[in-house]
Amino acid sequence: MDLRDQLLRLLSPLRVGDELLPGVRLTGASDEAGCRLDFEVDGKRLDVEVAPLEEPGPAAVKTARLRLYYHGNGDGMRVCRAVAERARENEAQVLAELAAGAREIEIDDARVREVQVTRLLQPAAAGSVRYHTLSPYVGCVIGCRFCYAQAGVARVRRLSGLKEAPWGSYADVRVNAPSVLARELEEIRPSIVKFCPLVSDPYQALERRYRLTRACLEVLAQGTAAVLLLTRAQQILDDVALLARMPRLWAGVSIPTSDDSVRAHFEPRAASVGERVEILRALRAANIRTHAVVQPLLPGPVEELAEMLADCADSVRIDVLHGEHGAGRDFDAHREARGDEWQRNQAEALASALKARGIPIWRDELPPELE
Ligand code: SF4
Numbered sequence: 001m002d003l004r005d006q007l008l009r010l011l012s013p014l015r016v017g018d019e020l021l022p023g024v025r026l027t028g029a030s031d032e033a034g035c036r037l038d039f040e041v042d043g044k045r046l047d048v049e050v051a052p053l054e055e056p057g058p059a060a061v062k063t064a065r066l067r068l069y070y071h072g073n074g075d076g077m078r079v080c081r082a083v084a085e086r087a088r089e090n091e092a093q094v095l096a097e098l099a100a101g102a103r104e105i106e107i108d109d110a111r112v113r114e115v116q117v118t119r120l121l122q123p124a125a126a127g128s129v130r131y132h133t134l135s136p137y138v139g140c141v142i143g144c145r146f147c148y149a150q151a152g153v154a155r156v157r158r159l160s161g162l163k164e165a166p167w168g169s170y171a172d173v174r175v176n177a178p179s180v181l182a183r184e185l186e187e188i189r190p191s192i193v194k195f196c197p198l199v200s201d202p203y204q205a206l207e208r209r210y211r212l213t214r215a216c217l218e219v220l221a222q223g224t225a226a227v228l229l230l231t232r233a234q235q236i237l238d239d240v241a242l243l244a245r246m247p248r249l250w251a252g253v254s255i256p257t258s259d260d261s262v263r264a265h266f267e268p269r270a271a272s273v274g275e276r277v278e279i280l281r282a283l284r285a286a287n288i289r290t291h292a293v294v295q296p297l298l299p300g301p302v303e304e305l306a307e308m309l310a311d312c313a314d315s316v317r318i319d320v321l322h323g324e325h326g327a328g329r330d331f332d333a334h335r336e337a338r339g340d341e342w343q344r345n346q347a348e349a350l351a352s353a354l355k356a357r358g359i360p361i362w363r364d365e366l367p368p369e370l371e
Contacts, residue, residue: 143168
């Protein structure tokens with residue numbers, strides 16, 4: 001049983017679709033960037049986050065083993081209390097079963113857990129446009145220190161009974177992802193699927209061994225959904241022939257600076273700036289739609305970055321730093337880049353420089369053609 005199903009078991013005998021309280025319906029659970037139970041309250045979404053009690057952080061309600069808090073509307077406290085009441089009966093057994101199944105193998109210095117999942121596609125929205133995210137891996141052995149996936153994925157790890165480990169040293173491999181995806185494409189018929197950079201890079205080194213991103217792409221290539229890919233790794237070039245057969249594909253590379261010494265400081269295990277430009281050129285040469293994502297803004301000359309991106313990307317998404325996460329000491333060497341104002345100014349300057357070169361800018365999570 002995967003963690004998502006175990007999260008739902010905390011509320012047993014309640015099932016998805018049942019009411020927890022009058023007017024409060026359980027709609028699902030997620031175990032990617034954190035552990036979450038999803039509810040609908042009078043037509044509005046309300047999420048309850050489930051965290052281990054020993055982990056510091058906010059708490060609306062505590063049980064003997066868990067800390068619960070919520071995002072969403074003002075009914076959150078009432079819902080958290082009702083969740084806690086049910087979780088108190090089930091949490092000991094659920095956590096014991098998770099700990100009993102907590103086994104990892106070592107592959108090239110990475111701690112890897114091969115897991116089976118029952119669900120893969122996660123619903124998401126950008127403004128009024130709905131799409132689904134897809135993660136064949138959860139966790140990332142590239143391990144950028146500012147990565148904002150790390151706190152949520154570390155929580156999944158703790159709740160699963162695994163030992164603490166540094167970000168970048170572990171990943172879950174969802175070995176049955178392609179078959180689950182094939183089933184969900186039939187059931188859900190998603191119109192847009194985005195490989196989710198919030199929890200992993202689809203082309204991290206483990207992909208060469210497991211080829212799950214490739215297998216998922218092969219499944220998607222049979223359907224009609226628009227597909228978005230984003231990476232910081234050269235392994236995407238292994239799949240150029242497949243990507244070129246997908247007419248509704250947007251393939252992108254993160255390029256947060258033109259200065260490779262800055263890139264190496266913040267993202268030491270990712271592809272170099274030059275390699276990333278070459279990736280985009282190779283994708284473009286295969287007639288694949290390309291984009292670049294600049295997030296966060298890292299120090300380096302803006303005009304040079306704009307020139308570089310205009311040369312190899314059909315469109316660009318720009319987004320600022322969302323917290324330093326594990327990169328506090330890295331930013332000591334580039335103090336200006338940790339400031340909100342510097343991030344905003346740099347983003348505006350880059351947007352102007354790209355507009356001057358005729359490059360479309362993404363305003364949100366999706367390319368302008370899909371908004
Ligand atoms: S490559 Fe992406 S998912 Fe992986 S650590 Fe870096 S930012 Fe996070």
